[in-house]
Amino acid sequence: MTNIREHFLNEVMQYIKSREAKEIVYKELSYHLEKSKSELVSKAVPQNKAEEQVIKQMGNPSKLGTHFNKLYRPVFDWKLFGLFIIIISMGILPIINADGFSMARQIINIVLGILVTITFMLIDYRKIKKLGWLFLIVAFGFLLALNFFPNAMINGVSIIRIMGFTISGISLLPILLVFWAFYLSKEKPNLIVIYSVYLISVILFMRLSNFTDVFIYSVLVLTLFLSSSINKMTIYKTIGVYFGLLLTYVSVFWFTAKELQKIRLLAFLNPAEYQHNEGFIYLVLKDFRTQSGWFGHKQLPKYYIQELATDMVFANIMYFYGWLVSGFLLVLLSLLFYRMVILSIQIKDRFGKQLIIGVCSLLSVQFVFNVGTVLGLLPHISISLPFISYGLTPCNC
Structure with missing residues (x-):
């Protein structure tokens, strides 16, 4: 029978x-x-x-x-894709009013971004699960190359340029995301492996002198760690120890830091007092916020800064196109993240769930800090606005 x-x-x-x-x-x-x-x-x-x-x-x-x-057929999410198309297309807006930036290059980046997104949405993500360790090896290989064999520098940060493409610390985060989604989707991930991989990668990132990448990476790993199958008590203890060490590091740094390093934070708290150095950017952003209006301006602002086409593209859209367009962009980005959260709930496969949670974490932390900086709610750090900033990453400009 x-x-x-x-x-x-x-x-x-x-x-x-x-x-x-x-x-x-x-x-x-x-x-x-x-x-x-x-x-x-x-x-x-x-x-x-x-x-x-x-x-x-x-x-x-x-x-x-x-x-x-x-x-079991891979489903193409048209709602998510539609939101993505509208958002990434709005990346053209900041270049219209920016000097020294190529419109053609931005259009090429947008088209490439759309093609890559379609490819990833069509393939069966479960096929890359078996390659989890390979993604970690590739990421570590590039991190070592950035540390010891860079061929270019931008603002003191090591990068590698290959055939017109730029590899920086932040461009390796999607590769590391796949590894962490793979490993933390296991039933019983090894804590020693988790701690070791995280510490080694953080040390390599810190050697690149770009603490923004360390921050985004840490939020990514923490989010996936929280959503893993690890015992909740172990998670709480790990987070407690982590934040304890972080608080200790910040305290030591504050009392041993040079005056110039402290000024960056003090300028955020009182920009007028430091208007000739670190406080200047906060005063410029404040002017943009007060002068924007509902429909924006056609003339250039009194103080034009290069960051308006890179990290500060939201300020660019807010000033030249007004609160209506910038508010529309915020709504679109919020809907995109909401849709991703819904998908993470609907997906039963643990690896797929971790992938979506990781992508959402990676993009949302950049979104919150970039917009928060422009609105004067957070201190200025070099974080791009997802899908909009020139070159799609901060180091491509």
Whole structure:
């Protein structure tokens, strides 16, 4: 009778295209058939008849196979893609009023961004799960290259330029995201591995003298750590120790830092007192906020800064296009993150869930700090606005 079951299962598998889906469905149906058969046998039904009856109850194998093929087929989320298209297209707006920046290059970046996004949305993300460790090796390889073999520098930060492409610390975060999503989606991830990989990678990032990357990376790892299957008490203890060490580091840094380093924070608290150095950017942003109006301005502002096409693109849109357009952009970005949160709830696969949570974390922390800086709520640090900043990353400009 086992031959009858195998024949039925093989017929179902013929209608399923994905190899991974075939494995899942085969195990699922085999378990269900065996369980149903055992229930009938326990009611004194002969094994041969029990198996025949269970298979008959499953229905037509072609319909069943077609159903599972649709169920496990990668779904293209048109709502998410539509929001992304509108947002990334708005990246043209800041370049219209910026000097020294190529409109053609920004359009090329937008088109490439759309093509890459379509590719990633169409492929079966489960196929890259097996390559988790490879992603970590590649990321560490580039981090070592940035530390010891950079071929260019931007504002004191090491980068590598290859055939027109720029590799910086922040451009490696998506690669590390895949590793962390893979490893923290395990049932029992090893804490020693987690701590070791995080510490080594943070040390390599800190050697690049770009603490913004360290901050974004730490938020990413912390978010995925919180959403993992690790015991909650262990998570709370780890977070407690982490923030304790962070507080100690900040305290030591404050009392040992040079005056110039302290001025950056003091300028945020009292920009007028430091208007000739670090406070200047805060005063310029304040003028932009007060002068923007609902529909913006056509003439250039009194003080034009290069960051208006890079890190401060939201200020650019706010000043030249007004609160209506900038508010529309904020709504679109908020809807994008909301849609990603909904998807993370709907996806049952732990790896897929971690991937979406990681992407949402990676983008939202940049969104919050960039907009927060422009609105005067947070101190100025070099963080780009997702999908909008010139070159798509801060180091491409």
